[in-house]
Amino acid sequence: xxxxxxxxxxxxxxxxxxxxxxxxxxxxxxxxxxxxxxxxxxxxxxxxxxxxxxxxxxxxxxxxxxxxxxxxxxxxxxxxxxxxxxxxxxxxxxxxxxxxxxxxxxxxxxxxxxxxxxxxxxxxxxxxxxxxxxxxxxxxxxxxxxxxxxxxxxxxxxxxxxxxxxxxxxxxxxxxxxxxxxxxxxxxxxxxxxxxxxxxxxxxxxxxxxxxxxxxxxxxxxxxxxxxxxxxxxxxxxxxxxxxxxxxxxxxxxxxxxxxxxxxxxxxxxxxxxxxxxxxx
Numbered sequence: 001x002x003x004x005x006x007x008x009x010x011x012x013x014x015x016x017x018x019x020x021x022x023x024x025x026x027x028x029x030x031x032x033x034x035x036x037x038x039x040x041x042x043x044x045x046x047x048x049x050x051x052x053x054x055x056x057x058x059x060x061x062x063x064x065x066x067x068x069x070x071x072x073x074x075x076x077x078x079x080x081x082x083x084x085x086x087x088x089x090x091x092x093x094x095x096x097x098x099x100x101x102x103x104x105x106x107x108x109x110x111x112x113x114x115x116x117x118x119x120x121x122x123x124x125x126x127x128x129x130x131x132x133x134x135x136x137x138x139x140x141x142x143x144x145x146x147x148x149x150x151x152x153x154x155x156x157x158x159x160x161x162x163x164x165x166x167x168x169x170x171x172x173x174x175x176x177x178x179x180x181x182x183x184x185x186x187x188x189x190x191x192x193x194x195x196x197x198x199x200x201x202x203x204x205x206x207x208x209x210x211x212x213x214x215x216x217x218x219x220x221x222x223x224x225x226x227x228x229x230x231x232x233x234x235x236x237x238x239x240x241x242x243x244x245x246x247x248x249x250x251x252x253x254x255x256x257x258x259x260x261x262x263x264x265x266x267x268x269x270x271x272x273x274x275x276x277x278x279x280x281x
Contacts, residue, residue, distance in 0.1 A: 077112025
């Protein structure tokens, strides 16, 4: 139960959703685009989120669908994490999101909701950063596609009234070698100590991270260190740690020092696996 009253709208088209949002703003109300709803319910109960008008996007055509086209895998912003796992068209994304929360929560959490959420881990964005995904953003000017690496910097940069309608991933990325791993301090579900996702395109390893800093990120200096094949995976991991953005998290999930220790080993393991060396040999 939320501790505030709100008006509920369920538009049948994306343009109608935007018009409802703008109308609420014009009336000095606080509108909220509703997809899975887990964050509004979680944060609203403790007074950290609020809405006068809730605009439910789940019925929008194409918003909750996964499809393969000639060049792209197209995933609607309203596709749940459970559906992504079960569809498995993009194994790196499926494996990464399978570690978010528990099955009950993943049945409601959507791809768009996770990458745009206020809870800063946003682990679903990692494979999208690695594959230079295109984000279809719906707003007052209609639907526009933008490279995710242009509009995601610590968080996704949306203008007032915009929402993520769809994600496009080039099909060449769907079958590339990948590595993804989530480490927690304890328990089988919960927030990450560190999440690492990596993919190998040609001879280049790309990596993205969550849980290290208070935002997910991909870093060119880290990837330069990771791809220095003149030195060992452990040495490359050491060099990568020198390029981490600040601050490094130090909280109840784990100390800064422990995070860095875990991260170094994860980076080295990812390098070895993607370069064909079996871990433990």
